[in-house]
Amino acid sequence: MPEFPYSRLSRWPDVEAENLQAWDATDELLVDRALALAAERGIGGAEIAVIGDGYGAITLALTDAGYRGIRVHQDLATGRRALERNADEAGLGGFDEHELDGDLLSGARLVLLQLPKALAELEEIADAVARWAAPDVVLVAGGRVKHMTLAQNEVLGRSFAQVQAERAERKSRLIVASEPREVPVEPPFPVRAEHDGLVLVAHGGAFAGPRLDIGTRVLIEQLPALARSQLRTNEPNRSQIAPKTNESVDFSGVVNVQRDAPTIIDLGCGTGALAVAYALAHPDARIIATDRSAAAVASARATIAANGVADRVTVSHDDAGSELPDASADVVLLNPPFHLGASVHTGAATRLFEASARLLRPGGQLWTVYNSSLGYRGEMVRLIGPTEQVHRTAKFTVTRSIRR
Known part of the structure; x- marks a missing residue:
């Protein structure tokens, strides 16, 4: 043979x-x-x-x-x-x-x-x-x-x-x-955990499991700043963007400043933490969560159901949002990976930045959290548009990019 x-x-x-x-x-x-x-x-x-x-x-x-x-x-x-x-x-x-x-x-x-x-x-x-x-x-x-x-x-x-x-x-x-061996009556997965009112459900293959990973937590803490930003303008109002560093997250108290409900895409949604956190804070928003991992998609769907927002959030198993239409999003939320399988490689993040550029309407916003040592800012400026630092911790940076 x-x-x-x-x-x-x-x-x-x-x-x-x-x-x-x-x-x-x-x-x-x-x-x-x-x-x-x-x-x-x-x-x-x-x-x-x-x-x-x-x-x-x-x-x-x-x-x-x-x-x-x-x-x-x-x-x-x-x-x-x-x-x-x-x-x-x-x-x-x-x-x-x-x-x-x-x-x-x-x-x-x-x-x-x-x-x-x-x-x-x-x-x-x-x-x-x-x-x-x-x-x-x-x-x-x-x-x-x-x-x-x-x-x-x-x-x-x-x-x-x-x-x-x-x-x-x-x-x-x-x-x-x-x-x-004989198996237990109930499978060991999915598992669930609660984080200050946010319930996460995870299958074994979902990144971070039922935990709220540090980068996602940092980006969730900036959702009030996102709500204060001008979603329908091309130029950011910096006085509205800068959050207080000790500001706590209140999923129920954030008011969206624009009249029309925006379309939000959680790109690489994992267990759905960002999508659900946004949905809890913005009852009128249309939110699409997408991930290339089937385990993540199953987890996100379970997370969405557990938090009672299934009527406002849809989930798709897709490669970098490839099945979503161009210029369809007002905001993209992104916590990009920095590895491909077992290899450390920034190519996965680059593909998601390129996808964000395609998905965002002109003037739309990409909110990204990443390990500060990776220095993605220049790439986001090149692929998307003007980019500024919104928040920084000892390890992570949150930026906002405005689509040209």
């Missing part, structure tokens, strides 16, 4: 760079092990599930080897689009995409997993496999050695009686788990 041409795979529409590729040695090890196990145990394609297949390398290599009916779950919208595009380019098909649920895993005898960064995400996946897959299922998980920890084995051990880490190959390692 000819070797699968991994090098032809693309990351598009995700960020592409010289130090970023669409597959790694872990993908190859998982495929090799899957082929061996499937042949040894008589496992067909419809009995194989793939989770966390970044850009489709695992799914397409197995499909190319003749396995049909493989079920695949990718958390990221960019990964899903990359898989579809790579499949079209290779002329391959015969796989089905699913969410992390019973449809993905029912009857699966072999589950292949690219290990996630977060232990909470791994816990939710392991529970799902033990809960829905066949009793004789084998879970083969893999990752780069430098990102693996003994805690991952411990998490898998909560759902499987047998967990065996194998020797490293090409700086990657496989962990084989079998004999699923």
